[in-house]
Amino acid sequence: MSYVFFPGCSLDGTARDFHRSTLAVAARLGLDLPELPDWTCCGSTAAHGSDALLADALPAKNLSAAAGKTVAVACAACYSRLKTANHHIAGDWVVRARVAEVVGSDYDGRTPVMHLLEILSRDIGRARIAAAIRRPLSGLKVACYYGCLLARPPEITRFDDAENPTLMDQLMEIAGATPVDWPHKTECCGASFSITDADIVLGLSNQILSMAKAAGVDCIVTACPLCQLNLDMRQKDIEARFGQRYDLPIFYFTQLLGLAMGCTASELSLASLVVAPGALLKSKGICRAEATP
């Protein structure tokens, strides 16, 4: 299958480590991810929170430019917006007509959209990933955190079980890590309230961190730039606010997968993580001392 990659705005900014590690892992797997030329923002929460038509039109403009290829997405929020627009446009001819008027061309809502987790699990498959593993993450206990927008609402994303998704857990197992059962896999971190009302984020992210800690993990693995940013960048603030000590590195799943495939710390931008993972990785014998940030 051939893909075009829709990175989304975050992957050019605060989630550049997600971008870099995604391309590093893709290269190890022989997965070609050419960027969708001249892609524009999906509109995110700002669009669907204020202008329903624009929220469908911005994704439609990008999806119709994919020329029949499967659009590969890394950001859970972009994924949600692209799939939701497809659902609206393919399911309602009135919406399709209105969107066509706004965009200036008709789009049928049928360009396939897949998250990287789906591509790795379903298209690449266990065998090819296992064959690329050079340095299993033995002894690393991880909490796989999916957040809201990959699995919900299931009628639209058709990603995995909405209450207990396991795609990331399966990948982490292939990489040699030990994913744990924990109840906050799909709880909300507060997402874009990070900017408009940080109190919401501090409270919700604290619950996620404390539950992961209670599950006895070494780190949390994420698949969404906002989840990662809230749990990582705000972890110090959360610890101060709630009088806790978590010290949990927050990885993107591509970073851990990349480590298991033998990528270097710089290929995976591990230095971008705010809660430094060096000590943890060294203690597990995963990353050489000189390569760890």
Added chain:
Amino acid sequence: MSAAAIRLERVGGGLAREVKTRSGASPMSCFQCAKCSSGCPVASRADVKPHELVRLIQMDQRRAVLGSRCIWECTSCQTCVTRCPQKVDIAGMNDALRAMSLEAGMVTPGTAVPVFNQVFLKAVRERGRVHEVGLMVQYKLRTLSQISWNASLASARQETMASWRDGVLRLFADAGKVPMMITKSNLSSLGPRVRRMVAFRLRTLFADADKAPMMIAKGKLSLFGARVRGKAQRKAMFRRAAGGNP
């Protein structure tokens, strides 16, 4: 769709019908099981919980609904609609309610979401992509102009305005200490509602200023954002979208 469901959608007042038209969500299908509220991440802090909001819509309580804080605190996590036995899309409903609240001029004081949305969409219109540093600067500036506006509402006296301007300049000079000073000295003459509003804006203005150096060191912030071709088409798209909403 069953016959019973069709009949249910025909009942309900003007607000329920408007919500249905604008969002596709069917508030009249709700039978108040409160599963939405038990899974909602922000229900514990909400002035109106999700199932209560739906009930208020059924009862046509326009002011209580459009003036509520909860419609602006919804994180769009989609837990409510995922678990609802009647598939009432409360998250989608909240999107429509936000737009309606803005149009009706009933936005609750103390939410920064409308300003954030405007700044965000302006960036998309102008550049095609959102550049996080630029977005934050724009957002902070807008927040700042709101502070001055709130202050001018509170008092038209020249010296108040002048001391505000000085205060704001000092805010930037010594970001760590000055906000507290200003909050204490200047705002004591203002009424409690305005003081709350201004304190809120000040918090917003200074939130995360401390994070910038670390984020730059970690390579998480780029100082210049990308620009995508086709600005004229994008602008036309935004114009058509604004005119074409139901």
